[in-house]
């Protein structure tokens with residue numbers, strides 16, 4: 038049926054009333070010609086609705102841009118290679134306060150808003166925590182009215198889709214742009230040249246100029262980001278790579294040389310083709326470095342353009358003013374090239390001397406570290422860097438030289454440390470640029486993402502720099518947006534919170550949640566709380582049935598671990614625990630089984646395509662599930678489910694329905710974790726180690742409301758030594774669980790290499806680097822305490838309430854407010 042059959046189209050952008058909104062949706066269905074006019078199924082309804090909502094966003098975006106332009110405040114630019122935006126429709130209408138009006142409008146076409154919102158594809162331009170953090174930060178920046186923008190890349194294919202087949206995980210190209218994204222606005226007037234390769238020319242007066250090579254164009258796409266209950270909407274500006282008509286060789290084409298005629302066009306397409314191209318090959322490494330430079334160069338050219346645009350007299354200088362108008366935050370080391378690129382633009386294009394350019398750069402850029410895992414600290418081959426970015430390599434060499442000279446002349450005592458602190462590692466076998474060191478040397482501030490992690494940075498990873506720059510190092514404990522992660526994803530619980538707090542202000546002032554503490558024993562609240570949880574559990578169970586075909590019991594304890602699959606996150610310990618539980622259930626009498634707390638263990642997450650052990654873990658969870666779930670003796674008491682294709686919108690279903698969630702990394706290895714905050718906020722109790730933000734969550738919710746186990750961060754090094762020296766005596770339960778898998782109880786797949794990784798340094802053993810063996814007994818004991826606690830319904834609900842009540846600190850509004858005040862020096866600039 039055509040949209041026009043139901044509602045007369047009306048071009049009324051930013052309409053507020055349901056009937057006017059319906060007219061506008063109808064208008065978009067017919068005059069934004071993406072589909073033929075007669076079709077108006079749920080999919081077409083989604084696109085037309087989104088375009089109608091976009092009208093609201095655009096109006097705000099324009100007003101905000103103009104307001105920032107006139108007020109000329111200091112502005113933050115968040116540079117990130119990743120954003121995990123997920124779906125946008127529910128969030129947009131929710132933040133704009135027009136959910137009800139859009140729901141009513143869609144009813145006129147016979148549609149439910151929720152179902153239409155479910156049509157949207159996730160924008161998955163990120164891998165995991167770091168990317169989702171960037172997206173939560175954008176929401177908070179807009180909500181706090183901060184002059185701030187995000188910059189990223191417009192990947193054609195975002196994070197792969199995961200399919201579970203007989204052999205385990207399969208990766209399929211993701212398709213968020215297969216039709217189109219209704220949220221992005223292409224800016225044909227925002228285009229910058231980006232050079233690769235070439236060489237440096239030196240003019241007679243000594244000036245250096247990078248020239249030659251190949252030049253592509255960066256084209257801007259803006260995704261408007263609305264704040265919650267504010268007129269401000271900021272921008273996520275995503276760059277796409279383009280070649281021009283001039284780059285197209287018509288002569289070659291007419292000569293039948295089709296591929297070489299469009300060579301530059303195809304190179305441009307490669308740049309933003311995929312998020313995180315495999316970098317096992319030299320080509321892959323080069324492409325990844327190109328992506329990073331592309332983001333940094335386009336963003337900085339744009340930032341400088343805007344700096345000049347806002348005041349006419351800046352066209353010819355005033356560079357000392359730059360750091361009072363611009364803050365650049367580098368989200369991990371991926372955008373480190375912002376440092377040499379800003380230096381290059383200031384010196385080679387704007388004509389500043391080294392000292393002045395260095396001063397401006399240093400006062401402008403700051404760096405967030407998200408991991409201490411050595412393999413994740415980026416190091417780029419000097420040869421590759423010199424070939425792709427010859428001028429930047431010169432600048433990096435000069436930064437390195439000046440840093441060494443500074444230390445030698447001012448800090449004799451540090452001389453022995455210089456080699457490891459330098460930006461360049463000139464090891465003749467493999468000379469590299471150490472990106473983290475470059476960030477520390479060049480940035481004005483370095484921050485970790487949770488107290489424990491920031492302390493490890495100061496005491497270990499960056500300890501040597503601390504004595505040179507004691508004030509450079511800070512902590513900014515991560516946070517999550519309470520809009521997406523409670524208000525919109527869990528409407529049942531949100532309503533209860535609003536009702537008992539007698540206000541919905543908690544949505545933007547999350548500390549108000551502490552007001553729930555005084556009702557933690559109230560039976561009426563308990564009843565409402567339990568009913569909301571059950572509703573969410575049923576929704577979750579339906580999702581599980583839809584995507585796996587497995588029926589799970591909403592009255593069992595829902596136990597969830599969802600995150601990227603990584604050995605340090607120890608999904609393997611979780612599944613060994615489930616295997617141990619299964620074995621004990623099998624051994625029990627039927628009468629004893631009836632006393633057991635029924636449990637549904639759910640694990641979800643993607644393994645990096647070439648990470649073999651992570652993929653084996655995915656396979657193991659699936660294999661264990663296939664046996665356990667079909668075992669009629671025990672499947673009333675235990676189910677094990679692998680949730681395929683974990684992403685933001687799946688998390689929005691899983692987290693509200695969770696009762697226990699596992700955050701069980703080896704202490705000291707998870708920088709923060711952010712899903713732990715989302716679970717706790719939704720009244721889910723955590724079983725976890727003293728790692729990352731778990732430490733602070735436990736402090737906030739109270740230690741009685743957190744199931745703690747495992748070694749502490751400061752024990753880990755000693756325990757690894759013990760293990761190496763044969764001093765570790767494994768618990769029989771650990772041996773039993775491994776042996777059960779080795780016996781073939783879960784099929785014929787060879788899990789030997791995976792299980793051997795948990796053995797000592799003998800034979801194939803990798804020494805159990807992640808200390809699963811050491812922590813396993815205390816993990817099993819903690820799980821037994823969970824079972825007992827769950828039997829006492831009152832006690833459990835109280836724990837659940839106290840988790841929500843203690844989550845106020847973990848709002849990304851708090852985190853961003855701290856960044857704004859303590860790192861960026863920016864303040865709110867609300868559109869009047």
Ligand code: GPK
Pocket residue numbers: 164165166167168170369407408413486515707708709710711729
């Ligand atoms: C850290 F280094 C990285 C990375 O490349 N990707 C990523 O998602 C995560 N992270 C940490 O592992 C989490 O502990 C942390 O909460 C998250 O970044 C955000 O800080």
